[in-house]
Amino acid sequence: MLLQFQALLLAVCPALLIVAALKDATSYTIPNWISLALILAFFPAALAVGLPIGALGGHLAIGAAALVAGMAMFALGWIGGGDAKVFAAAALWLGWPAILPFILVTALAGGALAVGLLAMRSMMLRRYVASGPAWLSRLAEPGENVPYGVAICVGGLVALPGGDLVRLLAAGAPL
Incomplete structure (x- = not known):
């Protein structure tokens, strides 16, 4: 029963990321409640799987660094404010070293998305x-x-x- 509860808590992150993606694709906005819910849900999830206090500090530092990076990207006009906030909230969940594939895959997916939108915005495809x-x-x-x-x-x-x-959920033991 505890394992199912832990898994349910961890499922909050992917569910909210999907909601954020759908909201952004359909309205070009990501409501603040999504980022806030990601942040608030992180703490009971981390507690439930037994994340050590040192690792918790690392997650908080990575989340803060991602927020600063997101704010810089927003200031440069590269991403929207909702994107910056959900980027930081997702980074909080990932920690080290998962933040590295997150950044790489996000950049690659962003490039693929941009190319796909350029194709969709071409005169040939737009009419369809x-x-x-x-x-x-x-x-x-x-x-x-x-x-x-x-x-x-x-x-x-x-x-x-x-x-x-x-990893903690899968191992059933602290790091």
Whole structure:
């Protein structure tokens, strides 16, 4: 029963990342409640799997560093404010060394997303998208933003299994 409870707590992160990606793709916004829920859910999940206090400090430091990096990317106009916050909240869940694949996969997924949107926004493909739902037509509009929350979600989903929390759950013992 304890294992199922721990797994349920850990499932909050991927579920919220998926919600963030869907919200970003359909509305170009990621509500603050998603980032806040990710942050708040991290603590009971970490406690439930027995994350050592030293590792908890590392997770907090990585989350803070990711927030600073996200704020810098937002200031440069590379990503939106919601993207910066959900990036930091996801980084909090990952810790070291899972943050490295998270950053790499997020960057690669962002590049693939940008290329896909450029293709969808071309004159040849845009007419086919126009008959779809309004949010899809908006994605196909030239000059629109890139919903980078989708890339953050992909990076988080790929990196999460290598993070401390999932490893502790799988091992059933502290690091």
